[in-house]
Structures are given as structure tokens and as C-alpha cells.
Amino acid sequence: MGLAIEAVNLVKRYRTKKRLGLFKSVTEVVEALKGVSFSVRYGEVVGLLGPNGAGKTTTIKILATLLIPDGGEARVAGYDVVEEADKVRKNIGLMLTVEKGFYGKLTGRENLEYFAALYGMDRDVARERIDYLIKLLELDKLGADTKLYEEFSLGMKARLSLARALLTDAPILLLDEPTLGLDPPSARKIRELVKDLAHRDGKAVLYTTHNMFEAELVCDRIIMINKGRIVAEGTPAELKERIPKLKVLNIAVRGNQGNLKDILNSIDSKFEVDSGEADVHNIKVYLKKPEEVLDELLKKFIGRGFEVVSIKIEEPTLEDVFIYFSGGST
Amino acid sequence: MSMLDLVRVEFKLVYGDLFRRKSAFITFILYPYIFTSFTLFIGYAVGSPRGFVERVGVDPVVYMITASYMLMSIFSSIDDLLWRPLLDLHIGTLPYIIASPVNRLKYYTAIPIPRLVAVLLLGFTSILPVYILYYGLEGVAVVFVVISILIVGCLTMVFFSIALAMSIHRVGESWRMLNIVRPVLMILMGVYYPRMFMPLASYILSSFIPSSHAVEAVQRFLMGMSSDIYILIVLAIAISFIYMPIGKISIREWEKSRVRRGVETF
Ligand SMILES: Nc1ncnc2c1ncn2[C@@H]1O[C@H](COP(=O)(O)OP(=O)(O)OP(=O)(O)O)[C@@H](O)[C@H]1O
Ligand SMILES: [Mg+2]
Numbered sequence: 117m118g119l120a121i122e123a124v125n126l127v128k129r130y131r132t133k134k135r136l137g138l139f140k141s142v143t144e145v146v147e148a149l150k151g152v153s154f155s156v157r158y159g160e161v162v163g164l165l166g167p168n169g170a171g172k173t174t175t176i177k178i179l180a181t182l183l184i185p186d187g188g189e190a191r192v193a194g195y196d197v198v199e200e201a202d203k204v205r206k207n208i209g210l211m212l213t214v215e216k217g218f219y220g221k222l223t224g225r226e227n228l229e230y231f232a233a234l235y236g237m238d239r240d241v242a243r244e245r246i247d248y249l250i251k252l253l254e255l256d257k258l259g260a261d262t263k264l265y266e267e268f269s270l271g272m273k274a275r276l277s278l279a280r281a282l283l284t285d286a287p288i289l290l291l292d293e294p295t296l297g298l299d300p301p302s303a304r305k306i307r308e309l310v311k312d313l314a315h316r317d318g319k320a321v322l323y324t325t326h327n328m329f330e331a332e333l334v335c336d337r338i339i340m341i342n343k344g345r346i347v348a349e350g351t352p353a354e355l356k357e358r359i360p361k362l363k364v365l366n367i368a369v370r371g372n373q374g375n376l377k378d379i380l381n382s383i384d385s386k387f388e389v390d391s392g393e394a395d396v397h398n399i400k401v402y403l404k405k406p407e408e409v410l411d412e413l414l415k416k417f418i419g420r421g422f423e424v425v426s427i428k429i430e431e432p433t434l435e436d437v438f439i440y441f442s443g444g445s446t
Numbered sequence: 447m448s449m450l451d452l453v454r455v456e457f458k459l460v461y462g463d464l465f466r467r468k469s470a471f472i473t474f475i476l477y478p479y480i481f482t483s484f485t486l487f488i489g490y491a492v493g494s495p496r497g498f499v500e501r502v503g504v505d506p507v508v509y510m511i512t513a514s515y516m517l518m519s520i521f522s523s524i525d526d527l528l529w530r531p532l533l534d535l536h537i538g539t540l541p542y543i544i545a546s547p548v549n550r551l552k553y554y555t556a557i558p559i560p561r562l563v564a565v566l567l568l569g570f571t572s573i574l575p576v577y578i579l580y581y582g583l584e585g586v587a588v589v590f591v592v593i594s595i596l597i598v599g600c601l602t603m604v605f606f607s608i609a610l611a612m613s614i615h616r617v618g619e620s621w622r623m624l625n626i627v628r629p630v631l632m633i634l635m636g637v638y639y640p641r642m643f644m645p646l647a648s649y650i651l652s653s654f655i656p657s658s659h660a661v662e663a664v665q666r667f668l669m670g671m672s673s674d675i676y677i678l679i680v681l682a683i684a685i686s687f688i689y690m691p692i693g694k695i696s697i698r699e700w701e702k703s704r705v706r707r708g709v710e711t712f
Contacts, residue, residue, distance in 0.1 A: 177709065183709065221463045226455075
């Protein structure tokens with residue numbers, strides 16, 4: 117069996133017109149994907165992990181035939197997402213948002229029946245499958261099979277959305293932040309199910325999240341994406357091996373920017389400077405043992421006439437991990 | 447994938463909407479009466495009912511309730527198609543529809559059918575009582591003829607509406623366009639302003655709208671000019687099929703334009 121998903125050098129630029137006046141407008145270009153390549157095999161859950169605006173949804177949409185890339189190509193189930201969209205559509209189960217995407221005046225079951233017809237399922241097959249999915253996702257326990265969708269809680273909506281993605285038993289699942297905003301029990305239910313679907317049923321799952329903890333729990337492999345670029349890739353264990361050794365030293369100093377670079381370049385670590393108002397510079401330095409250089413660093417700052425405003429040593433947040441893997445910025 | 451299944455689930459959707467929302471249901475029943483009283487009120491203010499009978503040959507009350515009923519029947523099924531893409535975009539169902547392998551022409555053809563059935567049944571609460579009042583028991587037969595012609599009138603609008611809706615929705619903020627297009631369509635369809643009395647230009651323009659011929663057929667029938675009715679019905683059906691390939695193409699082009707921009711999921 118070939119690869120389930122194969123993306124090669126995907127590029128996407130969004131163009132939006134910004135009105136300046138009645139006749140004037142400028143076109144703004146957002147480069148959402150800047151050459152993203154990865155693949156997903158059958159039987160594995162691959163996490164696309166990244167902060168807001170990283171390009172996760174954009175990637176999912178391209179693979180789901182809902183968006184045409186400006187460059188590169190992608191194959192899903194062996195079919196080209198642009199040229200053979202029809203065939204791709206028969207092979208994917210899709211979940212885009214947890215909180216929307218159904219008809220309010222229909223019950224959970226009726227909504228599933230609606231989409232089953234749209235997906236061309238035979239009526240009897242559909243009924244059996246819907247019964248099965250309602251039990252699987254415990255929608256019946258929540259009363260979601262007979263309640264109107266507009267009366268659903270977020271957890272019920274998310275479960276129904278996953279049920280729809282599973283309707284046709286498609287071999288490839290594209291799930292965009294499937295646990296966003298859910299309470300722990302609902303989130304756990306969905307995570308466990310997703311793992312089963314890959315490991316037991318051999319489905320290929322692409323799972324986006326901005327939550328490091330979640331990616332670790334669900335994914336066999338994690339692709340870190342930031343600002344449209346893949347910044348790191350590996351199993352959770354591989355990635356973790358690199359991350360926990362680092363700590364973040366946050367220093368805020370006040371003084372002349374010119375001397376700052378010299379001082380920071382003298383320590384052999386990645387750093388980031390965010391210059392705020394009134395000559396205050398917020399500096400982040402990524403270090404294995406910040407304690408060892410702290411004393412020396414402070415002396416240098418003070419020696420060059422900087423005033424130290426605050427100091428903090430922190431465990432890296434996800435954002436820090438991204439900045440680190442993105443190569444830092446100066 | 448069967449068309450029947452698509453129609454069946456559309457039925458649930460429309461009836462869910464209609465019967466689970468009481469206010470929608472009540473306005474649905476009352477609408478023809480409200481419209482009739484409104485137009486009669488204005489009509490009586492500017493002219494005499496006798497003048498109307500002399501010119502048109504039908505009692506204004508009968509004429510107007512029929513007109514309102516026709517307008518409502520034809521428009522509620524057209525409206526389903528005109529507004530549906532916007533609704534789906536708004537509630538987030540559109541991406542799932544586009545990412546589905548459903549046959550688009552079948553899908554969009556199925557959409558107006560349930561409401562069409564509902565509206566035709568409405569004939570029994572709107573025109574039937576009035577006809578019986580004016581024509582006695584013979585009114586029942588008249589109702590069946592009018593509804594039968596209207597079924598043709600509504601069905602022949604399906605491909606036309608698909609083509610119209612999808613062409614309009616390629617433009618940004620298409621709901622503004624809809625608000626212009628709908629009234630124009632209403633006038634050209636000739637329900638209030640009979641086509642026979644239209645100036646030549648609008649007469650020709652209106653003949654491109656399939657249902658306008660069905661509307662004319664109903665009006666002629668009420669006026670007792672039954673001879674040309676068959677020709678009008680055949681004409682309506684023939685013209686509607688011109689719009690089938692156009693509808694197909696416009697769905698495809700509309701989807702293409704959406705996918706190029708990216709189907710919104712907000
Ligand atoms: N339709 C659009 N028009 C213009 N810009 C867009 C559009 N959709 C996304 N973008 C921009 O493209 C970039 C990537 O967006 P995308 O939705 O793929 O990110 P994401 O990783 O899914 O983020 P989030 O965690 O917020 O969902 C962002 O900068 C976003 O503002
Ligand atoms: Mg997103």
C-alpha cells in the first residue's frame with residue numbers, strides 16, 4: 117500500500133483586498149504555506165502541531181480539496197488533490213471545526229442521515245453505520261441522537277462532527293483541532309478513538325492541534341509547523357529529547373539598543389529580542405543551564421550601562437519551542 | 447447514489463425547519479392572505495373592482511389570491527436554491543458539501559422539491575376556500591387544474607434557479623444582488639401584472655423565465671381562454687431544459703471559484 121498522504125512543497129498565498137477609500141484598495145498577501153512537505157502512512161496518527169496562524173487549517177483544506185494550492189502538489193490515497201478531487205473525496209473523512217457544520221433544526225441522527233445521503237451511502241448501510249457510530253461516540257448517552265443540533269453542547273457537537281468524519285469508513289481522516297474547547301472527558305474520548313482508528317483499523321490520520329500535551333498523547337509522529345514552514349519533525353520521544361533540556365531566560369533591560377547585540381552574541385545560545393517602549397528590551401535566551409551564565413550576563417549588561425528591569429527563568433512554553441526550532445530571531 | 451435518498455433527506459430538512467419553528471409555519475399559511483389583502487386594499491383605493499373585471503375578466507379577489515399563491519409557490523422553491531449556498535456558508539455545512547462526492551445537479555435539483563410539495567398543499571388553505579366561495583363546488587376542480595399547472599411552473603424553474611443562483615453567488619456579497627434580482631423576477635413572471643398586458647420588451651424578456659408561461663396558462667384558464675394552455679405548458683418545459691446544461695456549468699464554475707479562494711470555515 118502506498119502513502120496515504122503525500123504533500124510536496126505546498127505553497128499557499130492568500131490575497132485579501134483592503135479598502136482604503138471609495139476607489140483605492142491595496143492587495144495584501146499572506147503567505148500561509150511556504151513550501152510544506154510531509155507524508156502520512158496508513159496506520160499512524162500524524163500531528164500537525166503549530167500556534168495560531170501556522171497554516172494547519174490551510175494544509176487540511178488543501179488535502180480535503182477545499183483549497184487549491186499556489187504551488188507544490190499533494191496526493192491523498194494516491195490521487196492528486198487538484199486534478200482528481202472526486203476520487204480524493206471518496207477516500208477522506210473530514211472534520212473541520214468542532215462547533216459548526218450541521219443543520220440546527222435536525223437532530224443528531226437526522227444530520228448524520230443527511231450527510232450519509234450526500235456521501236452516496238445506501239440507506240440500510242447508512243442506518244446501520246449511524247447506529248454504530250452513535251453508540252461508539254456515546255451520542256445516545258448524551259441524548260444527542262434525538263435532540264436538535266441547535267440545542268447541542270460543544271462536546272456533543274464535536275462528537276457528532278467526528279461521527280460524520282467516520283460515516284463512510286474512509287481510510288484517511290483529516291481532523292482539524294478535533295478537541296478544541298472540549299472538557300477533559302470528551303477530549304479523552306476523541307483522542308482514544310482516534311488512536312484506535314489508526315492502530316486497530318489501519319486508518320491514516322492527520323490531526324492538527326496547537327496543544328503540545330495533546331500531540332504527545334495522540335500522535336505517533338509530530339510535524340511542527342510555524343508561519344507556514346515545517347520547523348521540526350519526529351516522534352514525540354525524539355522531539356522531547358531536545359526540548360526539556362532547554363530553559364528560557366527572560367531578561368528585561370533598559371538602555372541603548374546598539375550594545376545589546378554584542379553582549380548577546382558573546383553567549384553561545386539562541387536568543388530573541390523584543391524591543392518595547394521607552395528603550396526597554398525584552399530578551400529571551402534559550403539555555404540548557406541558565407544559572408551558569410546568569411551572573412556573567414548580568415555583569416555585562418550593567419557594565420555597558422544597561423538597567424536590568426526584571427529576570428525570570430522559565431520552562432519553555434510551546435511558543436518557545438517553536439521559536440527555538442524556527443532558528444530564533446535576532 | 448439515488449436521487450430519492452437526496453429528496454428524502456431534504457424533506458426532513460425542510461419539514462424540520464417548517465414544523466419545528468412555529469412562527470415560520472404560521473406565516474407560511476397566512477402569507478397568501480396577507481399579500482392578497484394588501485394588493486386588494488391598494489387596488490380598491492385606486493380603481494374600481496368593476497374596471498378590473500372588465501379589463502382582466504376575472505374577479506379581483508380570485509385573481510389576487512391566485513397571484514399570491516402562484517408567487518409564493520414559485521418563489522419559495524426558487525428561494526431555497528437562491529439562499530441555500532449562503533446558508534450553508536454561514537452555518538459551516540458548505541465545506542462538507544463541497545468535499546462530498548455527491549452529484550451536484552442531482553443534489554441541487556433535490557433541494558427545492560420538498561418545499562414545492564408543501565407549497566402546493568398550501569393551495570388547499572389559500573385558493574380553495576376562495577374558489578368555492580366564488581365558483582361553488584366547481585371551484586374544487588378549478589383548484590386541481592391550477593395546482594397541476596403550477597407544479598409544472600415550479601419544476602420548470604429548478605434548472606433556471608440553479609443557473610441563476612450559482613451565477614450570482616460567484617460575486618462577492620451576493621445577497622445584495624439577490625435583493626435586486628428577486629423583485630425583477632417577480633415582475634417579469636407576470637403574476638400581478640399579466641404578461642398579456644406587458645410592453646413587448648418585457649414580454650420577450652419574461653419569456654426566458656420558464657414559469658412565466660405557466661403563470662400565463664393559469665391566468666388564461668381563469669379567464670376562460672383554455673385553448674392556448676397546452677402550448678404554454680410545452681413552452682415552459684422546453685425552455686427549462688435549456689437551463690440544464692447552463693445550471694451544470696454554473697455549479698461547476700461557482701465551486702471552482704470557491705475552492706480557488708478556499709472554502710471558508712469560520
Ligand atoms: N481566507 C483567508 N484569507 C486571508 N488570509 C487567510 C485566510 N485563511 C487563513 N489566512 C491566513 O493564513 C495564515 C494561516 O492560517 P491557518 O488558518 O492555516 O492557520 P492555523 O494554523 O489553522 O491557525 P489556527 O490555530 O488559528 O486555526 C494566517 O496568517 C491566516 O491569517
Ligand atoms: Mg486552524
